Amino acid sequence: MTQAKVTEDFLERLFDELFPICRSIAGEGFRRSLAIFQRNMPLELETVPTGTTVYDWRVPPEWNIRSAKLTGPDGRVITNFESSTLAVVSYSEPVDRRISLAELKPHLHSLPAHPEAIPYVTSYYQRTWGFCLPDRELRALKEGEYHAYIDSTFSEDGGVQFGQCVLTGESSNEILLTSYLCHPSLANNELSGPLVLLGLFDRVSRWPRRRFTYRFLLNPETIGALCYLHCYADHLREKLVSGIVLTCVGGPSEKLSYKMSRRGDSLVDRTVQYLRANEGSPIEIRPFDPRGGSDERQYCSPGFNLPVGQLARTVYGQYAAYHNSMDTKEFMGIGRLVRSIDEIEQILRAMEAGSHYINLKPYGEPQLGPRGLYPNVNSAATWTKSNDALIDAREFLNRLLMVLSYSDGEHDMMDIAKRCGCKLNGLSGVVKQLESAGLLAHKGF
């Protein structure tokens, strides 16, 4: 096995390459961004064509922009696309008009609460155009004739794209890891998710064994998840054990924050709750809430109700830089991404170790002596040598008996660890020996 390639330096180079691109939900920006990820993970791309009916939605045309400029009465350029991808409302229709300040004003967007920041504004499903600029600049605009110029195009020939790849495991049942790739130059609420996804792909690909199959998915938010469900809902219904949407996984917050799936009983829900309550893992837990969030809103809509939660660090809507030009690399922090990769990998490992295993000899207790799991001479004095480096022989046997008794398909290893009063890794030696002895197998779901 080679050294992990997704280092902090590697992530920073990728970030710097991705940040300037003007992404949107469909068009060149998304395609170029996905291609950069494709260099590092074997994403296969699929397109749902513009005009396709996807549940209650219609797949929109692609949008591309070449340039844009707002010029003042004095000929001064007030803002332009070259200075910031945020300067133009996403999905702005083309315009080349000379208009008064009064006519212009409804097309200008700013953030009075943060007068230096450029807000991020979209209008995907109703044709309009607009510019975004700092509130301080907007307030300084004088009466006169302005020139609004946006050179954008819509194409009905493209579609919404997504890219996915799979790391197969012992079970064909799947863990889905997904993030979105459709915001322009934003850091925590855009690039943090895909970069951490790439880091997790790198980590999981190096594991010596995988109990589950892992699926990695990048798509534009909302419409992309709907297009993905349009193509893969039946597959997910059959195979999905748990999914995690990654969003805003950088930023200053100390702890990861997990948002429960709507079902609240999936493996990832139980694992995060278990780690927090029983192993002291520093994770905040948010209840499921349909009123905000990312693509878990689609996966958890009542018709699907899939076991998908969401992980964030500095949560959307809870920080001033959310959806504006203050959401920079410095705010996000590349080091924070590595920390998120480390912590989420631990959650995935706990899901592997903490899921259901099955006692293969469930009728009566299996005979442990001939398998070297029980002292052949049963006397008070024989309980001295251990089969495990960490615990004494009696404790090893106790945990082994508990694992055999409760590996019935109803209780998972987290239940059993709680009954044993130990952590998950306090069962790993027992599980290993029982698997070697042919007495235990991972259930795979």
Next chain:
Amino acid sequence: MTQAKVTEDFLERLFDELFPICRSIAGEGFRRSLAIFQRNMPLELETVPTGTTVYDWRVPPEWNIRSAKLTGPDGRVITNFESSTLAVVSYSEPVDRRISLAELKPHLHSLPAHPEAIPYVTSYYQRTWGFCLPDRELRALKEGEYHAYIDSTFSEDGGVQFGQCVLTGESSNEILLTSYLCHPSLANNELSGPLVLLGLFDRVSRWPRRRFTYRFLLNPETIGALCYLHCYADHLREKLVSGIVLTCVGGPSEKLSYKMSRRGDSLVDRTVQYLRANEGSPIEIRPFDPRGGSDERQYCSPGFNLPVGQLARTVYGQYAAYHNSMDTKEFMGIGRLVRSIDEIEQILRAMEAGSHYINLKPYGEPQLGPRGLYPNVNSAATWTKSNDALIDAREFLNRLLMVLSYSDGEHDMMDIAKRCGCKLNGLSGVVKQLESAGLLAHKGF
């Protein structure tokens, strides 16, 4: 829509007409009383003939009484039927005997604890005769020959009757409202129930829409409910969402008192619990108890176990006037009946609003923008205008998303109101708009 006709004056005129009638479980008194209600609601009558086997019971003969008199040794009339319908044990057999005080005593009933009151006594299923009188009078009786005279008849040609009518709603699933009409001149424990039932018929008939179908039923207590089940148990099993037995809904108590159904999970059970816990409604709740009560004992017997609770105000057995001549119009209070009608109508409205609705586009979130339910331009500044007079735009959208997410057939609107932190009427605007947009429908059960 015309003005409600069931006013306090109207109820008092009806009360005064009904009170003197000597009702029993079968006979002229019941028939005449039902005819008075039939003038004001389209009750259809059915009869289960005398002698019919109804579950473990046999329908008794009709009983009619023309006159009765108990005369003392000195020729003085001690009591007679003309002075009070309570003076004769209900279902007394005819008698015309001169007997000693010792022989007479087992046929006399009084209430030592309330020496001025005449008790209400019945003997439906075993032939006997008797007189009821104030204990003060009974104690003053002297030795000598008495003349007991009761001119009553039994008829095997009649039967037990009930009357019902239906107000159809959008769903064929039903709410049953029922009371009994078989006690003679008693107010709270007799006429309060049928009069409030009539008031509720009047109210519900004027609603602009009814989610459920409403069934109104009057019958003699116990044997009448059994006869009704004999005819309609299959219908109720198929259609009944919830039922409420009305009994003792007048009197001095400040609060309505709801007795849970045996199942404890019906719509009316949940609604009353919800209103009390979440909307501050002044309702007492009693657990289900088979040891006492009214016709819910039959509906909730283990073979049926129907979702029927009971509403009272001044509860049977908990007041001194229960089952005796102190239970008068003054004790009951006509104004109390109007108040009960008002409060029970609110419960019925909450059942309509709080029951299950279904998201008709449950696969992914529906597209709200084109339906005017979401701002087309998504920026921090667009959340200002509201689609609802009471709440701001963001709160309206939040409740709408909550309603869509949880209208899955498992959660009802009471669950959703709790999740939203609002009252049921805080969801009415959202529900109305979602129904108009074709995104939501009442589930009907």
Next chain:
Amino acid sequence: MTQAKVTEDFLERLFDELFPICRSIAGEGFRRSLAIFQRNMPLELETVPTGTTVYDWRVPPEWNIRSAKLTGPDGRVITNFESSTLAVVSYSEPVDRRISLAELKPHLHSLPAHPEAIPYVTSYYQRTWGFCLPDRELRALKEGEYHAYIDSTFSEDGGVQFGQCVLTGESSNEILLTSYLCHPSLANNELSGPLVLLGLFDRVSRWPRRRFTYRFLLNPETIGALCYLHCYADHLREKLVSGIVLTCVGGPSEKLSYKMSRRGDSLVDRTVQYLRANEGSPIEIRPFDPRGGSDERQYCSPGFNLPVGQLARTVYGQYAAYHNSMDTKEFMGIGRLVRSIDEIEQILRAMEAGSHYINLKPYGEPQLGPRGLYPNVNSAATWTKSNDALIDAREFLNRLLMVLSYSDGEHDMMDIAKRCGCKLNGLSGVVKQLESAGLLAHKGF
């Protein structure tokens, strides 16, 4: 019915006859012991032949021992089989060797913590030999040549035996009572269980009626239970309502101690919990735990998961005399066995009285008046005479109505007693009258 024959004297004579026998899991000692019990209860014997595969196990050969002796360098007999059946490791292979102290030591077993006690040691499934002796004697052994002599034989022609008998009841569904008979001269952790089992057989055989069928089983521990399951698992799956393993039911502890079944919801589980919580019965409750115990480990293994708990008094592993020569008749106490018989009989009676009964007239309330269960004249004054010696008429009727309402197959009599606020025997009069009236029947499971 004759007087109970299992008196304290009777038990002591039996104990004295059984104690000296060298029992093991298969062989003459077991057979002779079982024959002694067979004199007093009609046990039918079955044998699973040596070599049979029983789940994960192979039935071992029979082991018999004629004599054994360990002689020191000076010719002194250090220990021999005649002095104690514990002196030889159970299932020791034959040996006749002169060896040094160093070679001998791995074959010697003692208890350093209790230097005067001889430990009880077994090696059923791996061939070896050994002697057990007080640690004080072991430490005093001097260098020199020792003579180890064990005259034992293994036979492949026998097998593992068990003996069972049945007391049929009204229902063919069964309560299993079982104990083990495979330890040599130990009292609390051996003979207490079979002797109490015999006492319970005697008691239950004298009951005027049995709601359930009772099965009594004696077998060698672990392998015997596995052999029994090998033959009867399907029968138990179909018929077993509850089982109780009896172990260590003597000794100084004041209270019986019940170990829950793995399911935790069986009739015996619920009864013991009910008696403790609601009737003040002095019983300790232990949770199910697969890490130790007796044959409930086999019955409750996840593939079977049968409703079998375990009763003990002075619990294995919690007293110094456990598995060594201090576990004597004096430690156990014959009087304690009688007390255990008394207390366990009370639990069995509570299981009969507290299980499920069925209302045979569940549609509406049955008519109670003609059956003498309700006063025919309904007035406040008629509630004076009672149908039960212990409670007044109204309370009797109240309990009767509660029993009728909740005898629906879902609630058992313990639930109903709690709802009535009385003990189980406070319902016995009601149950008796309802059964006589044809309104109630025991459900049988």
